[in-house]
Amino acid sequence: MHRRIFIKNTSIAAAGAAMVPGFAVSGQTHPDEADPVRTFPGQVAQNKLPKWKGFNLLDFFSPDPAKGRKATTEEQFKWMSDWGFDFVRIPMAYPAYVKFDRSRNITPEEVYQIDEQAVDRIDKLVTAAHKHKIHVSLNLHRAPGYCVNAGFNEPYNLWTDQKALDAFCFHWNMWAKRYKGITSKRISFDLLNEPSMRADMNDQHSKRSSVPGDVYRKVAIAASEAIRKENPGHLIIADGNDVGTSVIPELADLDIAQSCRGYHPGIISHYKAPWAMKDPDNAPEPKWPGQVGDQYLSRAMLEKFYKPWIELVGKGVGVHCGECGCWNKTPHDVFLAWFNDVLDILSSNGIGFSLWEFAGDFGVLDSRREDVAYEDWHGHKLDRKLLTLLMKY
DSSP: OOOOSSOOOOOOOOSOSOOSTTOOSSSOOOGGGOOEEEOSTTOEEEOSSOOOEEEEOOTTOSSSGGGOOOOOOHHHHHHHHHTTOOEEEEEEEGGGGBOOOTTSOOOTTGGGOBOHHHHHHHHHHHHHHHHTTOEEEEEEEEETTEESSOSSOOSSOTTTOHHHHHHHHHHHHHHHHHTTTSOTTTEEEEOOSSOOEESSTTOTTSOEEOOOHHHHHHHHHHHHHHHHTTOTTOEEEEEOHHHHTBOOGGGTTSSOEEEEEEOOSHHHHTTTOTTTOSSGGGOOOOOSSEEETTEEEOHHHHHHHHHHHHHHHHTTOOEEEEEEOOOTTSOHHHHHHHHHHHHHHHHHTTOOEEESOSBSTTSSBSOOOSSOOOEEETTEEEOHHHHHHHHHO
16 A cells, blocks of 8 residues: 555544543543643643554545455454554545546535445444444545545645535534534544645645645634534544644644644655655665664654644643554664654653554555564464554553
8 A cells, every 4th residue: 555644646613612521622631531741841741632542444545435445344443452452543535435427527516425325334334443442533534625645536625615615514514413422532533634735636746835824724613613513522633734744833722633643754654655755766775763865864853853743732732643654665673663763752742643554555464564574363464563562652
């Protein structure tokens, strides 16, 4: 699976009512739901989100159901639970659960044509996770008018077109209504995967920039109002700006958590990835720590990268790392050394994480790495060293 923070190849209202008892994003949090956070010397804060840890599940990641992943099984949820994981993020492409003529581009009207059978399949996945006491974060990886990657023609732009924003709110209202009676301990809504402003919404190589803060705030408030219309206690998460990497100060006063990424630096996480590098064949060999190309890679650079997110926790905003991991071409020992530092920084500051992905090129199962002594696990190839590292935190 070719996946990256920059480009991938497959083609929140104002502060609302209090959260469900014992759980809050920006209000008082029950001690059992929080983790101590190290921010500045002499200062202790608490993350308003639990320190969930788990995986992304790509069952509904593709906009074309015919090209979707093999379904996650209930047995696999049992493995996750037995291994101590309590979180899954489900990145969804909205075309995977709408009805339209797939021989041509989707129209703005067809974006509203929900395929109830497809939605039922998503609900089955959510129910299986809940059966094993795993929190589910539903995410629109592809939303009406935006996706971090191309491969499907969007009829408008979420950041500039009201029709796109209306459709975005329609979809989130639908999901919020479906899970109206489910508490925030069990389900959350991750609004939009890795936002950015792009010159051409259907050309992932077109000029990219930050989403203007006021624009992101407008979209987030509209969507959160659509969600909390159904349940004022619904938990909402917003991915960081600049494809998930930057804190969104314009949302900090809202009852909305924020999600960071664990892919920095890209030369480690996406070594030789053809969709991420202009010249992957000549990419400098990664080291951790060490000199790679024109930069010295070290834990200090990670501390600097995550400092704004740790400070955000200190300001009372819930933070979680919705995606992290490494493609399978990075030498395994380098990957594990780097990833140990990433997870240690996040975990020691009360921030949970979700590996991209459970099974596949970034995963603990069937990653197709050439330098791993895999363990046979019920017909799958298990990267025991990676699993052990994840379980450590």
